Amino acid sequence: MVKVGLIGAGAMGATHARTLETAVRGAELVAVSDIDTARAAAVAGTGRIHNDAQALIADPDVDAVLIASSAETHEEHVLACLEAGKPVLCEKPLATTVEGCRRIVEAEAARDRRLVQVGFMRRYDHGYLELKRLLDGGAIGTPLLVHCAHRNADIPLPFTTEQAITDSVVHEVDIVRWLLEQEITAVSVLAGRASRHAPDGVRDPQVVLLETSGGVLVDVESFLRAQYGYDIRCEVVGEEGTLELPAPAAPPIRSDGRHSRAVAPGFEVRFAQAYRDELQAWVDGMRLGRATGPTAWDGYVAGAVTEACLRALDSGERLAVRLARRA
Numbered sequence: 001m002v003k004v005g006l007i008g009a010g011a012m013g014a015t016h017a018r019t020l021e022t023a024v025r026g027a028e029l030v031a032v033s034d035i036d037t038a039r040a041a042a043v044a045g046t047g048r049i050h051n052d053a054q055a056l057i058a059d060p061d062v063d064a065v066l067i068a069s070s071a072e073t074h075e076e077h078v079l080a081c082l083e084a085g086k087p088v089l090c091e092k093p094l095a096t097t098v099e100g101c102r103r104i105v106e107a108e109a110a111r112d113r114r115l116v117q118v119g120f121m122r123r124y125d126h127g128y129l130e131l132k133r134l135l136d137g138g139a140i141g142t143p144l145l146v147h148c149a150h151r152n153a154d155i156p157l158p159f160t161t162e163q164a165i166t167d168s169v170v171h172e173v174d175i176v177r178w179l180l181e182q183e184i185t186a187v188s189v190l191a192g193r194a195s196r197h198a199p200d201g202v203r204d205p206q207v208v209l210l211e212t213s214g215g216v217l218v219d220v221e222s223f224l225r226a227q228y229g230y231d232i233r234c235e236v237v238g239e240e241g242t243l244e245l246p247a248p249a250a251p252p253i254r255s256d257g258r259h260s261r262a263v264a265p266g267f268e269v270r271f272a273q274a275y276r277d278e279l280q281a282w283v284d285g286m287r288l289g290r291a292t293g294p295t296a297w298d299g300y301v302a303g304a305v306t307e308a309c310l311r312a313l314d315s316g317e318r319l320a321v322r323l324a325r326r327a
Contacts, residue, residue, distance in 0.1 A: 001026060001027065001028050001108045002026060002027045002028070002060055002064055002283050002286050002287060003027075003028055003030040003062055003063045003064070003065050003214040004020060004027050004028065004029050004030065004058070004062070004063070004065070004066055004106070004283075005029075005030060005031040005032070005050075005056045005059060005064070005065050005066070005096070006020075006029060006031070006032045006033070006047075006063035006065075006066045006068065006101075006274075007032075007033045007034075007053045007056060007057075007066070007067045007068065007069045007073075007077055008033075008034060008045070008067065008068035008070070008324075009032055009034035009036070009040045009042065009043045009044075009068075010034075010039070010068065010069075010071030011268075012042065012053070012091055013032075013066075013068035014042075014043045014069040015033070015268050015275065016066055016068055016257065016275070016279065017032070017043040017044075018043075019120045019279055020279060021045060021274055022023075023108070023276045023279075023280075024279045024280050024282065024283055024284070026284070026287055027279070028065045028166075029045060029047050030047045030048065030061055030062060031044070031045040031047050031050055031054075031056050031059055031061070031062050032047055032048075032049055032050070032067070033049070033051070033052065033053045033055070033056040037049055037051060044146075045206065047198075048061075049236060053069065053073070053077055053080075053082055055076075057077065057084050058078045058084060061088075061172075062086070063086065063286070064087040064088065064089075064282075064286055065077070065081050065087070065088045065089075066088075066089050066104065066161060066279075066326045067081075067089070067091060068091045069114075069120060071093055071096050071166075072091055072096050073098075073159040074093065074094060074095055074096070074267060075090070075094075075095035075097075075100040075101075075103065075104060075242070075267055076094070076135075076247070077090070078090050078095070078104050078116060079103070079104060079107055081116075082104070082108055082111060082115055082116070083107075084106045085111070085113075085115070086115065086146055086289060087115045087116075087282075087286050087291065087294075088115060089117045089118075089210050089278075089279075090116065090117070090118055090119060090139060090283050090299070091119040091300065092118055092119055092120060092167075092170055092171075092302065093166060093299065093302070093303055093306075094116075094118050094296060094299030094300065094302075095299075095303065097303070098162075098290075098303045098304050098307050099253055100303075101296070101299055101300035101303040102300055102324060103301070104116065104127075104296050104319050105296045105297055105299075105300050107197070108154060108296050109152050114291040114295070115201075115291065116291075116293060116295065116299070117282055117291060117292070117293040117295070118170065118294040118296065118298055118299040118302075119174070119278070119286075119294075120174040120178075120293075120294040120298065121271055121275050121278045121301075122171055122174070122175045122271070122272040122274060123174075123175065123274075123278075123283065123293070123294060124273075124274040124277040124278045125271060125273065125274040126154065127245045127246045127248070128175060128176075128179070128234070128245065128312070130246070130313060131179065131234065131236065131243055131245055132178070132179050132241055135179060135180075135236060135238075135243060135257075135298060139241065139243060139315050140236065140237075140238030140239070140240050140242060140243055140274040141238040141239035141240035141241070142237055142238055142242035143180060143214075143216055143236050143237070143238045144217075144237050144238060145154065145174060145216065145217050145218070145219075145234050145236075145237040146179075146180070146216060146217075146218040146219075146234065147218075147219055147233070147234070147237070147253060148172045148176070148219065148220040148221065148222040148233060148234050148235075149219065149220075149223070149231065149232070149233040149234075150168050150169065150171065150172060150220065150221065150223070150226075150232060151221070151226040151229075151230065151231040151232075152168070152222075152223070152224050152225065152230055152266075153196070153225075153226060153227055153228060153265060153266070154225050154227065154312055155224045155225060156257055156316075158199075158200075159224065159315070160202060160222050161191070161201075161203040161204070161206070162234065162310055162313070163308060164203075164204060164206055164224055165189070165206070165208065165306050165309045166306050166310070167314065168207050168222050168224065168244070169206075169220055169222050169306065169309065170302050170305075170306050171303050172208075172218075172220045172234075173210070173260045173295065173301075173305045173306060174298060174302050175208060176212070176218050177232070177284060177298070177301065178294075179210055179234075179236070180214065181215055182212040182213045182214040182216060183212065183213045183321075183323070184210045184211065184212055184213075184218075184300070184301075184305045185212060185213050185308045185310045185320065185321055186210075186211040186310055186318055186319065186320050186321060187208065187209065187210055187211070187305065187315040187318070187319055187321060188208070188209040188307040188317075188318045188319075189207070189208050189209075189309050189312045190205075190206065190207045190208075190209075191203035191206045191313065192207075193253075194206075195223075195225055197225040197227065198224070198225055199228070202224055202312075203223045204223065204249070205221060205222060205223035205224070205226075206221075206222045206223075206313075207219060207220065207221055207222075208220040208222065209318075210305070210311055211241050228263060228264075229263030229264060229265060230263065230264045230265060230266050230267060230269070231263055231264075232245070232270060233245060233281055236249050240327045245257055247261075247268060248264060250262045251290075252263055256267070259273055281293060299323075304321055304323055305321050308320070308321045310324075
C-alpha cells in the first residue's frame with residue numbers, strides 16, 4: 001500500500017483526495033497539508049493534518065507526495081521531495097519560472113533516479129489515447145495542422161490574461177507535443193475583441209499559434225468565459241484525412257421540441273476518468289519501482305513554451321522557443 005501525502009486542499013486537491021479514497025487501488029491518503037487547516041481537515045478523512053508542507057514531506061509515514069497547492073509553492077515542495085527521495089506528482093506548472101523548472105530537472109538528474117511526474121492528465125484521457133493510436137497508426141497520413149479549443153464556462157476571479165496561457169493553454173502545449181512527438185519551436189499570440197463577460201483589462205478570448213519542429217501548425221483558441229460549458233476540442237488534419245477528439249459520452253435528450261446533448265460543466269467532470277487513470281498509473285508505477293507519465297523535462301518544456309507565449313502576447317511578435325540541453 002502506497003501511503004500518500006497531499007499538499008493543497010483546494011478544488012484540485014479535494015478532487016485528488018476523493019479520487020484516491022474512492023477509485024485508486026493500492027494507495028491510502030495518510031496526511032494532508034494546507035494553509036487552511038479546516039479545509040485540510042475536510043478532505044483528510046482519517047489522515048493526519050500538517051500545518052507545514054515541509055513537515056508532511058518529512059513525515060516517515062508518507063511514501064509519496066501529491067502537490068496541488070498554489071503554483072508559487074511548487075518548486076520548493078518538489079525540490080524538498082527530491083531531497084527526501086520521495087516520488088512526487090506535481091500539478092502544473094512544475095514551477096512558475098523556466099529557471100525554476102530547470103532547477104528541478106537538474107536536481108532530479110543529480111539523483112540518477114526518476115521521482116517527478118507532472119499532472120498533465122490529458123495523456124490518460126481515453127479520447128486522446130485513441131486519437132494518438134490512430135495517428136501513430138497512419139490513419140490520416142502525415143499530420144499538417146492541428147486545431148484546438150479550450151473553453152471554460154467561467155473562471156473564478158482573479159484570473160488574468162496571462163493565466164489563460166499558463167493555466168489553460170499549457171495543457172494544449174503538452175498534449176500537442178505528446179500527440180505529434182515534435183517540439184514546439186515558435187509561438188505567436190493574438191487577442192482581439194474581449195468578451196463582455198471578461199473583467200476590465202483581461203483579454204479573453206485569445207488565439208495561440210504554435211509551430212512544431214516537423215512543420216505542423218497548431219492553433220489554440222483559449223476562451224475562459226464561454227458561458228455554455230467546459231468544451232475541449234482537438235482536430236488533427238493530415239495528408240489523407242482528419243482525426244477529431246470524440247466528445248465525452250453523454251445521453252442525447254429529446255424534449256420540448258429539441259434534440260440536445262449536455263456539455264460538461266467543468267474540468268473535474270470532463271476529465272474525471274483521466275484523473276483516475278493518472279493517479280492509478282502513478283501508484284502502480286511506484287509499486288513496480290518505475291516512474292511513468294509526464295516527466296520533469298516535460299514540465300520544463302511546457303514552462304519554456306508558455307513563457308515564450310507570454311512574451312509574444314506582450315510584443316505582438318512571432319517568437320522562437322529556446323530550450324536548454326536536456327540534462
